[in-house]
Amino acid sequence: MKTMFKIIKNFLKSIWAFIDKKIIIPTTRLVLVGTKKFDKSGKKIENWLSKTNTLLFISLIFAVTLFIVIDQKIITFSESSAEVLKNQEVKVIYNEEAYVVEGIPSNVDITLIGRRGELMFAKQSSNHDVSIDLTGLKPGTHKVNVTYKQAMQSIDYKVNPSIATVVIYPKISETKTLTLDLLNQDSLSSKLVIDDIIVNTDKVVVKGAEYKLKEVATVKALIDIRNLVKQEEGVTTLKDIPLKAYNNQGEIIDVEIVPDKISADIKITSPSKELPIKVIPVGTIGFGKAISSIDINETKVTVYGSEDVLSTLNYIPLEIDVNELKENRQYKMEIPKLVGVKSMSVNNATINVSVGNSVDKEIGNVQIEYRNLNEIYTVQGLSKKDVSVVVGLKGVKSVLDQIESSDVIAYLDLKGYGEGEHEVDVKVEGTDVKVQYIPKTKKVRIKIIKIN
Known part of the structure; x- marks a missing residue:
């Protein structure tokens, strides 16, 4: 017992020494420094502070103030409060190999109620397990509790939602x-x-x-x-x-x-294919004129795409407008990218077109070809004049002199035609785009026969 009193006595002495050293002496010095600014009244204050009772009263006032401050902190720290833990993940306990569960909330809010000091420790805890235990439940609809594993037993809690309606299906x-x-x-x-x-x-x-x-x-x-x-x-x-x-x-x-x-x-x-550029004049050139030459700075283009697309391509068509053209002209054109082509080695071309005076020429006995005919049919001309035609050519003399009958094609487009007799338009084309091709016979009569 004497040892206990001795400990308490030493503890109080240490507190008094701390207050005397840290509060009374600094305060006294501060007051004394202030009194030096006064004249005679400063000695009276100094004499007043020198009295033992005065120092005791000052110490008592500081001690009471310090006690009130600390006591208020303790009260605040011990008052009840509430904290909300939002969006806490929910764990589900069930046989995942045998069942499928629907209706589980993805997360819940937890309200913790208790003393502020305990709440502070509870929030800092990593143990906030929220779970739903479906062990032993069979397929069907069930109302189950959402449970929270408390970090501190002295704290109350509320889970929102606290009950979940779940549906269990066989997997x-x-x-x-x-x-x-x-x-x-x-x-x-x-x-x-x-x-x-x-x-x-x-x-x-x-x-x-x-x-x-x-x-x-x-x-x-x-x-x-x-x-x-x-x-x-x-x-x-x-x-x-x-x-x-x-x-x-x-x-x-x-x-x-x-x-x-x-x-x-x-x-x-990286499939690729080199294709020639084929310049195609579009429109009717000026009266009495024809194209004598077409020069292009890029004659071939390497194109990139799938093998299936490239296998269908034979050339790159580049159309130029020559309608009412009567003199030489230069065209700066963007090379069109064909469907399925992803990239080209050249994207632009410059074309120089020269024109000259037009002359006429005829090529006779051009045999008629048949295109787009269903393979179950064959075709017969109803007369001799229905199997070949005369084709008129317009162009400059130097170009026409090089055109032969093998360079001219006459054909019928029989797409959609069936068995029987028909009158069909004659179409013509040639290998040289500088020449205008005109069929002298506009229509022929044919008979389509079904092959047995």
């Missing part, structure tokens, strides 16, 4: 064929094409509630071209390609897909 599975969907193809270099894609699997298993699986129309692997590390010819492996299930309206269906990601080997090529 079933189906096998689906995977389709590939290329995203952001425009980001691929214009000289490159995706030639082939080989995935590590073309079948996936879709799992979920039965009504959800009935909505799944397709499962797609979303191959984003922007994820290619480098764009160059060769084979590139792309990993972690996400899979998504869609309905007939193209909306995403929330089901489990196994695997949920795949990898693919993407073959990139």
Whole structure:
């Protein structure tokens, strides 16, 4: 007991020494410094402060003030309050292999109620587990409690929402064929094409509630071209390609897909083809005039695209307007990019057209060809004049002198024609675009016969 009193006595002495050193002495010095500014009255104040009772009263006032300040802090710290933890993730405990659960809130708010000091420690705690336990529940609709694992037992809490209505479905599975969907193809270099894609699997298993699986129309692997590390010819492996299930309206269906990601080997090529530029005059040249020469600064173009597209291309058509043209002219033209062509080595061309005086020439006995006829038919001319025609030519003499009968073609376009007799327009064309070709016979009569 004496030891306890001794400890308390020493503790009080230490407090008094602290107050005397940190409060009384500095305050006294401050007052004394202030009194020096006064004349005779300063000695009276000094004598007053020298009295023991005065110093005791000053110490008592400071001690009481300090006690009130500290006491107010303690009261504030011990008052009850509330704090809200927003958007806390909810964990669900159930057999994920056997069931699908719907109606689980993605997050909840937790209101903590208690003393402010305890709330401060509770908020700093990393243990804020919110869960729903569905263990033992069968398929159907259930109302279940949302529980919170308290960080401190002395704190009350409220969860919002505190009850969830969930629906439990049996989980079933189906096998689906995977389709590939290329995203952001425009980001691929214009000289490159995706030639082939080989995935590590073309079948996936879709799992979920039965009504959800009935909505799944397709499962797609979303191959984003922007994820290619480098764009160059060769084979590139792309990993972690996400899979998504869609309905007939193209909306995403929330089901489990196994695997949920795949990898693919993407073959990139750069097919190209060199094509000649064919200048095609359009319109009727001025009266008595004809084109004597056409010169172009670019005669060939290398085009890039898929092999399927390139195989159908034979030349690049470049039309120039010569309507009412009567003198030499220069054209600066943009070379058109054909459908399916991604890039061209040349995009512009300069064309110089020279004109001269026009003369006429005729080429006779040009045999008529038949185009676009259904293969189940054959054609006969109803008379000798219905199987060949005379073709008139207009152009400058130097050009016409080089035209032979083999350079002129007369034909009938029989697209849509069926069995029977028909009168059909004669069309003509030639190999030299500087010449105007005119059929002297405008129409012929033919008979279309079905092949047995």
